[in-house]
Amino acid sequence: MDSPASSSSTAPGVAPAVPQSSRTETTPTLIDIQNVDFAYGDTKALHDITLQIPEKRVTAFIGPSGCGKSTLLRCLNRMNDLIDGAKVERGSIKIRDIDIYRPDVDVIELRKRVGMVFQKSNPFPKSIYENITYGLRLQGESNKARLDEVVERSLRGAALWDEVKDRLHTSGLGLSGGQQQRLCIARAIAVAPEIILMDEPCSALDPIATAKVEELIHELKEKFTIVIVTHNMQQAARCSDGTAFFYLGKLIEYAETQTIFMNPGNPQTEAYVSGRFG
Amino acid sequence: MDKLDRPPFAITKTRTRFLGLTLDECVQAFFGGNAFVAVVVLGLITFFIFREGSGFFNQNWANLELYRKAGLEFVDHLKQQEEDHTALIRYLFDLRVRTVKHYTDEEGMSLANANKRLMAFDDYSYDFGDAVEPLRGAVMDLGDWVSMVKTRALVTEDRLEEQRQLLAVGKVDEAAAIKIEEIDFGAELQPLLAFRPAYAEINAEFAAGLLRVLALPDPDLPTPELQARLAKFKVLVGGYIEEFPRIEKALLDWDYTKPVPFAKAVSSFAVGGRWLTASFWQDWYGVVPLFTGSLMVSMVALAIAVPLGVGAAIYVNQLAGEREQRFIKPCIEFISAIPSVVLGFFGIAVLGQAIRVLSQWEALSWVPGFPVAERLNALTAGVLLALIAVPTIFTLAEDALQNVPRAFKEASFALGATRLQTILRIIMPAALSGIISAVLLGFGRVIGETMVVLLCAGNRIAIPDFTTGFAAFTQPVHTMTGIIAQEMGEVVQGGIHYRSLFVVGMLLFVIALVINYLAQKIVQRYRISIG
Ligand SMILES: Nc1ncnc2c1ncn2[C@@H]1O[C@H](COP(=O)(O)OP(=O)(O)OP(=O)(O)O)[C@@H](O)[C@H]1O
Ligand SMILES: [Mg+2]
Numbered sequence: 018m019d020s021p022a023s024s025s026s027t028a029p030g031v032a033p034a035v036p037q038s039s040r041t042e043t044t045p046t047l048i049d050i051q052n053v054d055f056a057y058g059d060t061k062a063l064h065d066i067t068l069q070i071p072e073k074r075v076t077a078f079i080g081p082s083g084c085g086k087s088t089l090l091r092c093l094n095r096m097n098d099l100i101d102g103a104k105v106e107r108g109s110i111k112i113r114d115i116d117i118y119r120p121d122v123d124v125i126e127l128r129k130r131v132g133m134v135f136q137k138s139n140p141f142p143k144s145i146y147e148n149i150t151y152g153l154r155l156q157g158e159s160n161k162a163r164l165d166e167v168v169e170r171s172l173r174g175a176a177l178w179d180e181v182k183d184r185l186h187t188s189g190l191g192l193s194g195g196q197q198q199r200l201c202i203a204r205a206i207a208v209a210p211e212i213i214l215m216d217e218p219c220s221a222l223d224p225i226a227t228a229k230v231e232e233l234i235h236e237l238k239e240k241f242t243i244v245i246v247t248h249n250m251q252q253a254a255r256c257s258d259g260t261a262f263f264y265l266g267k268l269i270e271y272a273e274t275q276t277i278f279m280n281p282g283n284p285q286t287e288a289y290v291s292g293r294f295g
Numbered sequence: 296m297d298k299l300d301r302p303p304f305a306i307t308k309t310r311t312r313f314l315g316l317t318l319d320e321c322v323q324a325f326f327g328g329n330a331f332v333a334v335v336v337l338g339l340i341t342f343f344i345f346r347e348g349s350g351f352f353n354q355n356w357a358n359l360e361l362y363r364k365a366g367l368e369f370v371d372h373l374k375q376q377e378e379d380h381t382a383l384i385r386y387l388f389d390l391r392v393r394t395v396k397h398y399t400d401e402e403g404m405s406l407a408n409a410n411k412r413l414m415a416f417d418d419y420s421y422d423f424g425d426a427v428e429p430l431r432g433a434v435m436d437l438g439d440w441v442s443m444v445k446t447r448a449l450v451t452e453d454r455l456e457e458q459r460q461l462l463a464v465g466k467v468d469e470a471a472a473i474k475i476e477e478i479d480f481g482a483e484l485q486p487l488l489a490f491r492p493a494y495a496e497i498n499a500e501f502a503a504g505l506l507r508v509l510a511l512p513d514p515d516l517p518t519p520e521l522q523a524r525l526a527k528f529k530v531l532v533g534g535y536i537e538e539f540p541r542i543e544k545a546l547l548d549w550d551y552t553k554p555v556p557f558a559k560a561v562s563s564f565a566v567g568g569r570w571l572t573a574s575f576w577q578d579w580y581g582v583v584p585l586f587t588g589s590l591m592v593s594m595v596a597l598a599i600a601v602p603l604g605v606g607a608a609i610y611v612n613q614l615a616g617e618r619e620q621r622f623i624k625p626c627i628e629f630i631s632a633i634p635s636v637v638l639g640f641f642g643i644a645v646l647g648q649a650i651r652v653l654s655q656w657e658a659l660s661w662v663p664g665f666p667v668a669e670r671l672n673a674l675t676a677g678v679l680l681a682l683i684a685v686p687t688i689f690t691l692a693e694d695a696l697q698n699v700p701r702a703f704k705e706a707s708f709a710l711g712a713t714r715l716q717t718i719l720r721i722i723m724p725a726a727l728s729g730i731i732s733a734v735l736l737g738f739g740r741v742i743g744e745t746m747v748v749l750l751c752a753g754n755r756i757a758i759p760d761f762t763t764g765f766a767a768f769t770q771p772v773h774t775m776t777g778i779i780a781q782e783m784g785e786v787v788q789g790g791i792h793y794r795s796l797f798v799v800g801m802l803l804f805v806i807a808l809v810i811n812y813l814a815q816k817i818v819q820r821y822r823i824s825i826g
Pocket of ligand 1: 057060062080081082083084085086087088089100
């Protein structure tokens with residue numbers, strides 16, 4: 018079985034399987050979430066979530082503030098492990114049929130396969146070059162030529178190359194907010210994950226920078242499976258294929274994005290997407 | 296008639312005033328006043344320390360002037376010559392000890408037999424020792440003479456001072472009654488100047504005596520290594536004799552009327568290697584032994600406290616669970632609440648003894664300086680000071696780590712970094728300047744600490760022998776803070792000794808100032824670097 022969690026044979030930086038142009042409804046399921054309950058200590062944050070996320074598509078999580086979107090997203094690469102007392106109380110999350118909460122799963126390997134971009138851009142206080150090579154260096158890569166190549170490819174992939182190619186060795190903190198966020202995306206794709214989780218990646222950006230990132234998301238889905246949390250309905254409509262609507266820790270509706278926005282099956286969904294939510 | 300129906304535009308109000316100030320202004324004056332008092336007190340302290348200290352250099356100048364005028368400087372040339380000879384005798388004695396050890400340990404001889412075997416060697420040593428007799432006699436006679444001159448000069452100074460004070464309060468008759476003996480240094484120093492031709496003869500005789508001893512057949516020594524030591528001894532003696540003409544020349548050139556430059560009064564403090572007070576001969580106020588002592592003790596303390604404090608900070612901030620944090624933090628912070636005199640007491644009663652016992656272990660004999668000769672030494676004091684520095688370093692380093700944005704850590708983990716990788720590659724570099732300033736402030740804390748060093752550093756005022764390498768750290772030292780605490784109670788207010796202690800205080804003050812300034816600068820840079 019091809020297990021992302023236990024095999025480490027994939028060379029870093031090598032893009033996963035060649036993208037197929039068959040982005041139809043029949044795309045296989047990559048992430049399989051079954052009946053998940055999640056709690057921070059005593060407070061339940063997720064109730065009985067069941068959701069299948071298909072490969073090489075963009076899936077959007079929407080819903081009012083505090084409904085658990087980030088929580089679910091952070092379950093997918095086990096970032097919640099860092100929080101004391103937070104745990105999945107019931108159910109399972111499988112990626113390529115491997116339960117990522119199984120005790121023998123190596124979280125480090127998992128996070129190499131499941132990258133993450135945060136709401137607030139957070140480049141390290143290092144140079145642009147070092148920011149991007151950080152992940153690879155962690156894995157022991159030190160070949161200069163190889164690192165150079167990955168830096169260029171990742172920056173091109175994040176549509177940032179032309180803007181920074183002359184200042185690769187200046188601090189990443191010296192970039193503008195939008196550039197910083199794209200730098201973070203470049204940093205995430207440099208380790209060649211299969212899945213990229215994005216938690217409100219554009220919430221701190223102006224419309225132009227947002228447009229660039231959205232365009233980027235479009236290109237990235239050729240190679241990666243993307244899960245994005247957003248508060249911006251237009252954004253969800255523009256760049257996602259499937260959309261999940263959450264409310265108070267429950268999954269209310271999950272369908273093709275078009276269906277959710279044009280013809281929602283649930284009155285709460287309709288109220289939310291049309292902006293009439295109380 | 297235009298009578299207004301509108302109510303008046305009443306936005307003014309009458310305020311109660313106190314001394315012409317409104318309540319708000321009073322409150323402002325109160326807080327401002329408090330801040331002002333703090334600044335003024337700091338200013339007063341600084342002013343006081345510097346005023347008391349600044350007189351020192353003039354007094355030291357006079358001190359050195361008298362040293363020359365009364366002829367002590369002249370006699371010190373001879374004394375030095377005699378002391379160098381004594382050092383050579385010590386060399387021979389050391390050689391003897393080694394030889395006896397060889398005879399008893401390697402050849403299994405009894406002590407009596409060994410001593411018998413060394414009879415020829417002992418004769419040789421005695422001959423060498425006796426050669427100095429003519430010089431020694433002269434040094435004693437001249438030494439007694441110049442100390443008397445100096446004492447009389449000091450008495451005259453005291454009387455003059457007394458007279459001045461009486462005149463100041465208008466007691467003219469009593470002032471006139473004080474007998475003042477004018478001292479004519481030129482006349483008093485005649486015996487010294489007249490001694491110079493005789494000295495040439497004494498020297499010639501002395502040198503001849505030494506050479507005679509060297510020409511004797513070498514005493515019998517059992518191993519080539521010991522023989523080599525004897526050969527080295529002869530070379531040393533040769534060098535010693537070669538110095539004689541230079542001493543003669545120094546005495547001939549010596550001129551008691553030549554003024555001492557003021558710079559000497561400063562340099563004899565700043566780079567002087569002797570701190571010698573209340574001596575019968577001549578007082579020296581050289582800060583170097585104290586400064587080295589303070590520095591050595593602080594270095595030991597930091598060498599222990601930095602890894603401990605920073606390590607604990609990393610553990611608590613990055614690795615420990617909440618419950619551990621709640622336990623460890625107050626524990627470490629509590630250390631700083633222990634009165635340092637209690638720590639010092641612990642140092643004397645427990646730690647010093649423990650280090651001594653430990654140092655006698657066979658397994659630890661490779662450690663330089665082990666077994667320790669003195670229970671209380673730089674190492675003992677440094678280990679205790681480390682305890683004092685740990686809370687400072689820990690708390691500030693923990694702050695610095697805490698200030699590293701959590702986002703960095705999350706980003707690192709999300710890229711598949713382990714905890715250790717995250718700490719070493721992201722957190723530590725980001726907090727580095729904060730940690731450095733924590734270490735600096737820890738250094739400031741230990742160099743200013745007094746009680747522990749006073750009780751546990753051994754209080755020997757001498758520059759440790761650095762030729763022994765790290766073993767120097769197991770020698771007793773005295774410190775700048777310790778000397779102030781120890782001597783301030785016994786000095787005459789306004790005297791040179793009193794003022795010298797203030798200058799040491801000034802030095803400590805300046806060191807603290809520099810450290811704090813650097814720490815602040817570094818922290819600023821750090822703030823900028825993490826955005
Ligand atoms: N670290 C935490 N400890 C305890 N409770 C938390 C923690 N993080 C989130 N929660 C709670 O879990 C619930 C879901 O939070 P989550 O951050 O997933 O919401 P969200 O949908 O991402 O909201 P937003 O759109 O505002 O980001 C909220 O009620 C929140 O208060
Ligand atoms: Mg969120």
